[in-house]
Amino acid sequence: MATRQPLIAGNWKMNLNHFEAIALVQKIAFSLPEKYYAKVEVAVLPPFTDIRSVQTLVDGDKLLLKYGAQDLSPHDSGAYTGDVSGPMLAKLGCSYVTVGHSERREYHHEDDAVVNKKVKAALKHGITPIFCLGERVEVRDAGGHVEHCTEQLVAGLKGLSAEQVRGVVIAYEPVWAIGTGKVASSADAQEVCAALRAKLAELHGEDVASAVRVLYGGSVKSGNIGELIAQKDVDGALVGGASLDADEFTKLCALA
Ligand code: PEP
Numbered sequence: 001m002a003t004r005q006p007l008i009a010g011n012w013k014m015n016l017n018h019f020e021a022i023a024l025v026q027k028i029a030f031s032l033p034e035k036y037y038a039k040v041e042v043a044v045l046p047p048f049t050d051i052r053s054v055q056t057l058v059d060g061d062k063l064l065l066k067y068g069a070q071d072l073s074p075h076d077s078g079a080y081t082g083d084v085s086g087p088m089l090a091k092l093g094c095s096y097v098t099v100g101h102s103e104r105r106e107y108h109h110e111d112d113a114v115v116n117k118k119v120k121a122a123l124k125h126g127i128t129p130i131f132c133l134g135e136r137v138e139v140r141d142a143g144g145h146v147e148h149c150t151e152q153l154v155a156g157l158k159g160l161s162a163e164q165v166r167g168v169v170i171a172y173e174p175v176w177a178i179g180t181g182k183v184a185s186s187a188d189a190q191e192v193c194a195a196l197r198a199k200l201a202e203l204h205g206e207d208v209a210s211a212v213r214v215l216y217g218g219s220v221k222s223g224n225i226g227e228l229i230a231q232k233d234v235d236g237a238l239v240g241g242a243s244l245d246a247d248e249f250t251k252l253c254a255l256a
Contacts, residue, residue, distance in 0.1 A: 004213050006229060007169060007236035008253050009043040009130060010243025011070060011098060011217075012050075021050035022057055027246035029063050032253060037064040040236070040256050043096050044243065045070050045130075048084050051092050059093070068096030068127065071104060074117035086125035097122050098238070099129045100156060102175045112155035119156055123164050130169045130238060131156050132217065134192075137176035145174070149192050150199045162204040170196055170214045171238040177218025179240055183228075189216040190231035197233050222251040229256050 016024060025044065032042065043066035046054055054067045073083035089097060099122060100115035110118075115131070122129035133152035135145040149172060157165055172192045177184050193214045201209035216228050217238030228234050236256065243249045 004211070004235045005041050006039075006256050007041045007043065007213055007215060008225075008256050009045060009068075009096060009098075009171075009215070009236070009238050010249055011045045011101070011238055011240050012047065012244060013070070013103070013240060014047055015244055016046065016050060018050045018053040021046050022053050024244070024246055025054055025057050025063075025065065028065060028250055029057075029061065031246065031250035032065075034064060036254070040253060041066060042253050043068055045096065045098060051089075051094065055093050066095040068094040068098075068130075070098050070101065072097050072099070072118060072121055072127070074114065074121045076121075086121045086127060089127055090125040094127050096128050096130050096169070098132055098171070100132045100152075102132065102134060102173060102178055112152060115156045116158050119168065120160070123160070123167055128167060128169055130171050130215070132171045132173050132238065134173040134175050134178075134218070140174065140176065146192060146195045150195055153196055153199055154203070157203070162208050165200065165204050166208050166211050168212060170212060171217050172196060172214060173217035173238060179219070181219050183219040183221075183224050184216065186227045186231050186234075189228055189234055193231065193233035193235075220252065222248055222255055225252050225255050 045068050069089050073085045076085050099118040104110045119129045119131055135148045139148045174184050196214055197209050213235040215236045215238050216234050220237040220239045221242045
């Protein structure tokens with residue numbers, strides 16, 4: 001049975017310019033002692049325009065904090081105006097990239113097929129995809145959340161080998177909990193995270209399923225992280241709003 005190191009990843013969304021990014025990373029570095037990172041992995045996911053500044057700070061001060069991006073193109077290069085590719089992010093030292101976030105699915109019409117290509121693009125360039133999935137409120141109200149999430153999982157991982165799946169982080173993010181202050185109960189989070197792990201076991205075996213980290217995301221704060229992460233199949237959190245406040249984010253990390 002693999003031991004999974006918890007991961008707390010801060011999704012800054014479209015917030016903070018590169019000066020503000022430097023200030024936030026400095027505060028996080030000041031508040032989380034080096035020894036902390038042996039226990040929990042911490043990553044920040046700033047907007048593209050901030051990544052170079054974050055890289056400079058992390059490399060210059062040899063910080064143990066990881067960083068990454070919020071999206072990537074399925075293509076390596078070419079006539080795709082406005083897009084940013086895996087090779088570009090890899091060159092900037094990105095460890096992680098979110099793929100399939102509900103805001104990308106909703107505002108950029110990204111479907112499961114696009115998400116699948118992006119997961120593959122990230123892996124191809126040595127970046128760990130944080131593959132987000134989750135149900136809308138009407139799906140949950142109708143009781144179809146587990147089926148919906150496992151279907152998204154299967155579609156997003158289509159065509160990947162067991163070894164590739166081992167290198168993916170899954171983030172269960174119920175759409176109704178993102179940015180709403182309505183956190184899923186720890187039992188609800190555990191139910192879906194356990195079902196996702198069971199599906200991974202069915203597809204790729206127990207060994208892979210027990211190695212893959214499954215995060216919960218949706219209104220996570222210092223006040224609720226303890227109960228969420230205590231669940232057997234919840235291996236950390238994807239944190240939006242609370243990751244923009246250094247005190248709150250580091251408090252949350254310390255409690256993880
Ligand atoms: C997110 O953007 O992935 C997220 C979980 O946001 P929030 O924590 O603000 O709900």
